[in-house]
Amino acid sequence: MTPESIPLSLFAPQLPIAGALAGALLAGMFSKHRSGTLARIIGAAGVLAGSALLFWGPPYADTWLVRAGGIARAWQLFFHLAALAFLASHRAQGEQPVALLLAALLGMDLIAAANDLLALYLGLELMSLPTYLLVYGLKPQKRSLEAAVKYFFAGGAASGMFLFGLSIWYAGTGTTALAPGGMLDRGPSSAASLAFVLMGSAALFKVGAFPFHFWLPDVYEASEPELGAFMSTAVKAAGFLMLMLLSIGHSSFDPIGNSGALFPNLGAWLPVVSVATMTVGNLLALRQTNLRRLLGYSSIAHVGTLLSAVWVWQAGGHGEELATIWFYLGATLFMNTGAFLFLKLAGISQVSELRGYGSRAPWAAAFFALMLLSLGGIPPTSGFLAKFYVVWDLLKGGGIGLAAAVAFNSLLGLGYYLNLIRVMALEEPGQRTPAEPPRPDAGTALVLLCCAAAATVGFLPEAREWLFTLMTL
Amino acid sequence: MLLTWLWLAPAAAMLVVWALPSRRLSRAAALAVSAGVLAYSLWLLAPYAAGEGLLRLEESGRAGPLGIRYHLAVDGIALPLCWLTALLSALSIAASWKADVPNAFWASFLGLESALMGVFLSRDLFYFFIFWDMALVPMFFIIGLWGSEGRRKAALKFALYTFLGSLSLLIGLAALATFHHGATGVWTWDMGELTRTPVMGRAAIWIYAALALGFAVKIPVFPLHNWLPDAHTEAPAAGSVMLAGSMLKMGLFGFLRILLPVFPELSAAALPFLGGLGVVNILYGAFCAMAQSDLKRLVAFTSVSHLGFCLVGIFSLTAAGIAGGSLQMLNHGLSTGGLFLLVGMLYERAHRRGLSDFGALASRTPVFAFFFCFILLSSIGLPGLNGFVGEMLSLAGMAQVSRLLAALGLLGAVLAAAWGLPAFQAVFWAPPGTDSVSDKIADLDLRERAILWVLLVLILWIGLYPRPLLELMEPAVSALAQR
Numbered sequence: 001m002t003p004e005s006i007p008l009s010l011f012a013p014q015l016p017i018a019g020a021l022a023g024a025l026l027a028g029m030f031s032k033h034r035s036g037t038l039a040r041i042i043g044a045a046g047v048l049a050g051s052a053l054l055f056w057g058p059p060y061a062d063t064w065l066v067r068a069g070g071i072a073r074a075w076q077l078f079f080h081l082a083a084l085a086f087l088a089s090h091r092a093q094g095e096q097p098v099a100l101l102l103a104a105l106l107g108m109d110l111i112a113a114a115n116d117l118l119a120l121y122l123g124l125e126l127m128s129l130p131t132y133l134l135v136y137g138l139k140p141q142k143r144s145l146e147a148a149v150k151y152f153f154a155g156g157a158a159s160g161m162f163l164f165g166l167s168i169w170y171a172g173t174g175t176t177a178l179a180p181g182g183m184l185d186r187g188p189s190s191a192a193s194l195a196f197v198l199m200g201s202a203a204l205f206k207v208g209a210f211p212f213h214f215w216l217p218d219v220y221e222a223s224e225p226e227l228g229a230f231m232s233t234a235v236k237a238a239g240f241l242m243l244m245l246l247s248i249g250h251s252s253f254d255p256i257g258n259s260g261a262l263f264p265n266l267g268a269w270l271p272v273v274s275v276a277t278m279t280v281g282n283l284l285a286l287r288q289t290n291l292r293r294l295l296g297y298s299s300i301a302h303v304g305t306l307l308s309a310v311w312v313w314q315a316g317g318h319g320e321e322l323a324t325i326w327f328y329l330g331a332t333l334f335m336n337t338g339a340f341l342f343l344k345l346a347g348i349s350q351v352s353e354l355r356g357y358g359s360r361a362p363w364a365a366a367f368f369a370l371m372l373l374s375l376g377g378i379p380p381t382s383g384f385l386a387k388f389y390v391v392w393d394l395l396k397g398g399g400i401g402l403a404a405a406v407a408f409n410s411l412l413g414l415g416y417y418l419n420l421i422r423v424m425a426l427e428e429p430g431q432r433t434p435a436e437p438p439r440p441d442a443g444t445a446l447v448l449l450c451c452a453a454a455a456t457v458g459f460l461p462e463a464r465e466w467l468f469t470l471m472t473l
Numbered sequence: 474m475l476l477t478w479l480w481l482a483p484a485a486a487m488l489v490v491w492a493l494p495s496r497r498l499s500r501a502a503a504l505a506v507s508a509g510v511l512a513y514s515l516w517l518l519a520p521y522a523a524g525e526g527l528l529r530l531e532e533s534g535r536a537g538p539l540g541i542r543y544h545l546a547v548d549g550i551a552l553p554l555c556w557l558t559a560l561l562s563a564l565s566i567a568a569s570w571k572a573d574v575p576n577a578f579w580a581s582f583l584g585l586e587s588a589l590m591g592v593f594l595s596r597d598l599f600y601f602f603i604f605w606d607m608a609l610v611p612m613f614f615i616i617g618l619w620g621s622e623g624r625r626k627a628a629l630k631f632a633l634y635t636f637l638g639s640l641s642l643l644i645g646l647a648a649l650a651t652f653h654h655g656a657t658g659v660w661t662w663d664m665g666e667l668t669r670t671p672v673m674g675r676a677a678i679w680i681y682a683a684l685a686l687g688f689a690v691k692i693p694v695f696p697l698h699n700w701l702p703d704a705h706t707e708a709p710a711a712g713s714v715m716l717a718g719s720m721l722k723m724g725l726f727g728f729l730r731i732l733l734p735v736f737p738e739l740s741a742a743a744l745p746f747l748g749g750l751g752v753v754n755i756l757y758g759a760f761c762a763m764a765q766s767d768l769k770r771l772v773a774f775t776s777v778s779h780l781g782f783c784l785v786g787i788f789s790l791t792a793a794g795i796a797g798g799s800l801q802m803l804n805h806g807l808s809t810g811g812l813f814l815l816v817g818m819l820y821e822r823a824h825r826r827g828l829s830d831f832g833a834l835a836s837r838t839p840v841f842a843f844f845f846c847f848i849l850l851s852s853i854g855l856p857g858l859n860g861f862v863g864e865m866l867s868l869a870g871m872a873q874v875s876r877l878l879a880a881l882g883l884l885g886a887v888l889a890a891a892w893g894l895p896a897f898q899a900v901f902w903a904p905p906g907t908d909s910v911s912d913k914i915a916d917l918d919l920r921e922r923a924i925l926w927v928l929l930v931l932i933l934w935i936g937l938y939p940r941p942l943l944e945l946m947e948p949a950v951s952a953l954a955q956r
Binding site: 320358362373378379380384388391392395396407410411414418422425426427458459461462465 | 537651
């Protein structure tokens with residue numbers, strides 16, 4: 001049996017990005033000194049064109065390998081936004097980072113479109129390989145080399161596990177389709193469980209959930225802030241998308257518009273991982289002195305909360321629970337990008353350098369404080385609303401214990417978020433505090449404005465429903 | 474939009490004031506905005522004067538899928554609190570006129586005013602909570618950035634206590650809405666609609682406890698009061714005015730607005746407990762005030778005592794008591810706010826606050842002594858001044874349900890003289906000690922006198938002729954008392 005052929009037109013939104021990738025690599029041939037800028041412009045144009053084609057491109061189509069249109073667009077748009085934020089704020093020489101980023105973006109787009117476990121794996125690899133290089137390549141130092149190697153080995157193990165799980169799955173079912181049925185028609189078996197545990201673990205590696213979180217703080221600390229922002233938003237979201245694709249339980253709203261049961265009974269262990277992840281993230285974040293590392297652990301804590309949201313989504317399967325996950329990821333996109341870019345602009349990496357920053361640069365400090373309040377989940381920020389939705393869904397979906405864990409953990413989180421505000425606002429400036437307020441260029445300023453605006457949507461409790469309507473257009 | 478402007482205007486002005494190029498300009502703009510809001514809030518009374526009733530002042534949006542709806546309204550209890558907030562904001566800004574502080578200081582006051590207005594106006598629990606938490610942030614900075622020596626520790630203590638309180642509050646509010654949905658199948662966060670379905674059973678007790686804890690931290694009720702004396706002592710004078718005058722009322726307002734109407738039976742059952750805690754507040758605050766040697770700390774403890782009267786009045790669940798408690802909220806804002814202003818003026822001159830640092834001030838600064846005496850007497854509860862009316866109404870209400878609690882509360886009214894008069898004597902009449910700074914202190918200037926005159930007139934007016942205010946509160950109060 002030969003599978004039907006896949007028309008190239010399904011990839012219309014990705015074609016400009018692939019074109020921009022080639023263009024970015026060529027940019028180095030034309031201009032030696034401006035190659036970075038040129039590549040960024042080409043890249044941004046490609047991503048923008050690709051995003052436009054998401055909406056005005058090919059209509060919904062469903063093939064054995066990939067899908068186009070539908071809810072997948074929502075995820076792809078999210079990845080594109082994260083990539084644009086990177087391109088707008090990245091300032092180093094050289095065209096390679098841009099090309100690597102665009103390649104990773106293509107991988108994420110493929111994950112979002114996957115209709116088959118093979119396509120999912122292809123997307124995972126296409127996303128992962130460039131990010132290993134980016135971790136080292138943006139700032140080639142011993143430290144980033146160590147982080148990149150660590151990340152590479154962890155990621156290699158993850159994809160090995162995924163492949164192993166995939167082969168068990170294929171051996172049991174004779175298919176790699178990301179569709180209901182297969183092995184489970186004959187009742188749940190230990191082989192199916194093993195296959196799922198292996199593939200699910202690979203996804204947990206990518207999001208940085210406990211106990212697969214150890215690589216994450218090192219990578220965030222060693223990489224450039226704009227990459228940290230990209231990792232903590234787009235790469236994390238892609239990992240969640242993978243996990244959700246694998247764990248469609250009784251949900252009638254799968255993350256990309258399919259329906260059915262691939263792996264039910266996720267309920268037993270996901271809450272445990274969720275609570276462990278958020279608690280470990282928060283407790284370790286309390287002890288950090290390096291800000292990027294702190295944001296790394298804070299990101300792990302947020303992953304834990306999101307895992308609770310995934311659990312209630314796969315148990316309940318309502319559109320609003322999917323919308324909660326989207327809203328949370330959307331809020332993360334803005335608050336993490338804002339926080340990382342602040343660190344980049346202000347040239348701050350240690351907590352001690354924040355001392356008295358409020359009196360040196362009140363506007364920049366206020367911006368960072370807003371991001372921290374949003375990360376900490378204090379009204380009226382979008383971070384508050386995101387947590388509020390999660391707790392709300394948990395209360396409705398019967399996860400009262402999880403809701404209590406999320407509430408308790410937000411309190412733990414306030415311990416370090418508010419401490420940073422205290423250091424900025426209440427302490428006297430130290431010797432290492434930057435003397436000058438940061439001066440963002442136009443691109444970064446635009447991103448930061450978006451972040452500040454998005455952080456204040458806590459006033460609009462309907463935001464989740466609007467987002468859902470928008471995403472399922 | 475009539476009511477929306479009350480919180481939106483200061484919020485928008487906050488950003489402008491912060492961004493203005495000079496400190497002087499920013500200060501002037503902040504004063505102008507707060508005065509404008511005050512005038513506007515008074516003008517809102519116009520429909521009432523025309524006999525149309527207050528609840529015509531109501532605005533709401535469409536309910537979302539979670540049942541959350543933007544819904545603002547005022548009644549006779551909320552509107553005076555809005556006035557008080559607007560008045561104290563304007564007076565605080567005017568009183569700090571000479572402070573050399575950055576734009577952010579003035580912006581913080583406008584931010585605080587906006588959040589407080591939102592709390593008093595909201596009829597939807599979600600928005601109530603959002604505004605509730607928003608009020609914490611500017612106050613944290615006001616204490617922590619512009620307070621005196623121990624400001625950092627005080628600000629952290631304040632943040633810790635109040636965030637714990639609001640977490641409890643949020644859990645209680647969400648549980649209340651969930652419970653209501655379980656009973657009726659309708660998602661709503663609207664206070665009015667929640668009132669119509671009484672919450673029963675064991676869950677109700679937990680929800681009640683969570684909400685009461687959230688409110689009690691803010692009032693603060695003994696034994697959760699520990700953050701208050703530090704916060705008051707270390708905050709700048711204007712910050713203390715806003716904290717005592719307006720912000721502590723959020724907790725009492727929560728009791729009136731949410732706990733009493735939604736849980737009438739439980740409130741009646743909690744009467745001995747919460748009313749008893751009110752009496753403890755009265756007595757404990759008064760005794761602690763007697764033992765203080767720091768003038769500002771003394772005023773802070775009297776504040777604990779005064780709010781005990783409010784609690785006693787409200788939890789008598791009688792019309793007289795609730796009216797007295799609501800009136801006492803207003804009185805406390807005027808008299809304790811006034812005392813904090815006066816202590817601040819003294820501190821600005823002497824940089825000291827100890828009772829023994831002065832002496833014989835009555836002859837050196839007669840005008841200051843006059844105002845201090847007047848406002849102190851109002852705080853003590855001298856008949857003819859505002860404090861007396863509120864305290865007596867509260868106790869009269871309580872006497873209808875529990876003579877014992879009322880009698881114990883009355884003891885607090887007597888104790889007030891025991892902290893007030895010796896303090897006055899030490900500062901104004903006692904012969905100055907060796908390290909007294911009394912002879913370096915200048916009397917009040919025109920600006921300060923003008924600020925105090927406003928308070929003085931209001932104190933006298935409420936003391937002699939409280940009827941218009943009581944009539945304004947009457948419909949809301951009797952609705953609460955009947956439940």
